[in-house]
Amino acid sequence: SEGSKSYKYLVLGGGNAAGYVARALVEKGVDKSEAAIVSREEVAPYERPALSKAFLFADPPARLPGFHTCVGGGGDRQAPEWYEENGIDLNLNEEIVVADLNGKKIKSKSGAEFGFEKLIVATGCAPIKLSKLEGADLKGIHYLRENADALELYDSLHAHKGEEVLIVGGGYIGMEVAAAAAIVGCKPKLIFPEEHMMSRLFFPAMAKKYEAFYKEKGVEILKDGYLCEGFAGDGEGNLAGVKVAKDGKQEVIPGKLCVIGVGARPNAQLFSDQLETELGGIKVNGKFESSVKDVYAIGDVASFPLKKYNRMTRMEHVAHARQSAAHAVDALFDSATADYDYLPYFYSRVFDLSWQFFGDSVGEPVLIGDIPKMSAFWIENGQVNGVFVEGPTAEDTETMRAIASKRPTVDVDELSALSDPDEALKL
Numbered sequence: 373s374e375g376s377k378s379y380k381y382l383v384l385g386g387g388n389a390a391g392y393v394a395r396a397l398v399e400k401g402v403d404k405s406e407a408a409i410v411s412r413e414e415v416a417p418y419e420r421p422a423l424s425k426a427f428l429f430a431d432p433p434a435r436l437p438g439f440h441t442c443v444g445g446g447g448d449r450q451a452p453e454w455y456e457e458n459g460i461d462l463n464l465n466e467e468i469v470v471a472d473l474n475g476k477k478i479k480s481k482s483g484a485e486f487g488f489e490k491l492i493v494a495t496g497c498a499p500i501k502l503s504k505l506e507g508a509d510l511k512g513i514h515y516l517r518e519n520a521d522a523l524e525l526y527d528s529l530h531a532h533k534g535e536e537v538l539i540v541g542g543g544y545i546g547m548e549v550a551a552a553a554a555i556v557g558c559k560p561k562l563i564f565p566e567e568h569m570m571s572r573l574f575f576p577a578m579a580k581k582y583e584a585f586y587k588e589k590g591v592e593i594l595k596d597g598y599l600c601e602g603f604a605g606d607g608e609g610n611l612a613g614v615k616v617a618k619d620g621k622q623e624v625i626p627g628k629l630c631v632i633g634v635g636a637r638p639n640a641q642l643f644s645d646q647l648e649t650e651l652g653g654i655k656v657n658g659k660f661e662s663s664v665k666d667v668y669a670i671g672d673v674a675s676f677p678l679k680k681y682n683r684m685t686r687m688e689h690v691a692h693a694r695q696s697a698a699h700a701v702d703a704l705f706d707s708a709t710a711d712y713d714y715l716p717y718f719y720s721r722v723f724d725l726s727w728q729f730f731g732d733s734v735g736e737p738v739l740i741g742d743i744p745k746m747s748a749f750w751i752e753n754g755q756v757n758g759v760f761v762e763g764p765t766a767e768d769t770e771t772m773r774a775i776a777s778k779r780p781t782v783d784v785d786e787l788s789a790l791s792d793p794d795e796a797l798k799l
């Protein structure tokens with residue numbers, strides 16, 4: 373019937389990972405209308421990291437179709453025409469609200485039904501909302517995940533030039549949005565309860581360098597106990613400030629615009645009674661197979677075995693979205709495909725800085741150099757687990773990848789005594 377379609381390969385979600393699945397399926401030579409994407413978003417898959425970067429501050433700003441997948445991974449730019457030309461159905465503006473995995477079909481809010489032989493779940497994450505806090509519905513409070521959110525945030529930032537922008541959360545969203553707000557000409561205040569920014573990766577000595585840099589760029593940092601407890605209104609439904617508590621004392625930080633970046637949760641609820649979960653995500657094996665036959669999960673929503681470190685993990689990073697997509701498609705077509713062996717890689721760009729990290733941030737940290745060039749190492753029992761470089765060259769990137777893969781043994785005292793970040797990379 374009109375409202376019912378069926379596919380051999382159905383991808384649920386139209387984000388970063390979905391775009392790379394489409395590319396891999398086309399490379400395998402799928403037939404016309406054998407494969408489809410179903411997405412809640414109104415646009416074809418794109419490189420999500422752009423939303424907190426050039427999208428917000430560049431002149432002219434990055435806009436679709438400029439950053440559709442797979443430009444970030446060095447592939448074709450898959451604008452909607454690409455899907456049409458390659459015979460992959462793009463079902464946009466369709467939010468899936470029912471999943472019947474045994475019956476092999478999913479249903480959307482609008483009533484459309486999509487059958488499948490193989491389902492690849494790529495639903496990503498949703499921002500954690502502070503919706504239980506007082507004043508959470510006030511106008512002027514933003515979250516950032518999708519193209520539509522970023523368009524609204526862009527307009528708000530540009531409408532509040534010269535004014536305070538309150539950013540709640542000191543992770544990468546907070547850091548990137550604070551940098552964008554400063555570049556646009558707003559007065560950003562970065563508010564978070566931890567002792568320093570990027571507390572999941574940075575260690576105190578490293579965070580100190582970035583915090584000093586941020587202050588120089590005009591970003592005020594309210595940290596170490598500054599917990600957001602609610603939002604103050606102006607009496608007309610608009611935000612007037614963020615309520616914080618610091619050492620038991622309450623205060624209101626005034627501002628009409630607030631961006632919240634306090635983490636994300638995997639979109640796995642749809643399947644919670646049908647699929648095994650772990651670490652909040654859909655549990656998969658090294659071939660991205662879930663606990664139900666013919667159902668796969670990739671990208672942010674998947675909890676997978678991190679072979680190198682012999683533990684389960686979930687990664688909210690674009691490199692994993694891309695690589696898991698390609699690997700899952702390989703496994704779909706060839707059951708002899710080896711298990712996924714991922715080397716964790718993170719990056720961020722703020723102001724004119726850019727950093728990269730490879731490996732595992734476990735062990736004693738050692739920092740060498742200063743912004744604009746520094747290197748850092750995480751060392752456990754003399755072995756390097758993780759390596760970080762601010763301002764890496766293309767060659768450094770390859771060196772870092774090799775170090776994190778080989779995990780060489782080093783003398784911590786000798787390494788700590790170095791002052792040249794490049795010298796330190798010659799491990």
Ligand code: FAD
Pocket residue numbers: 384385386387388389390410411412413419420421422423424466467468469494495496497516517518545639642670671672673687688689690691693718719720721
């Ligand atoms: P997503 O790209 O989030 O895609 C999920 C898709 O599923 C979306 O289209 C969503 O609408 C759809 N969906 C969900 N539920 C349903 C449903 N029920 N029905 C229909 N559709 C549904 N990573 C980095 O490594 N470096 C960075 O610098 C970086 N910057 C980032 C900046 C921002 C602002 C954000 C939000 C993320 C950033 N990331 C970054 C993380 C990176 O974007 C994610 O890891 C990546 O997008 C994950 O891909 P995914 O396909 O798993 O999920």
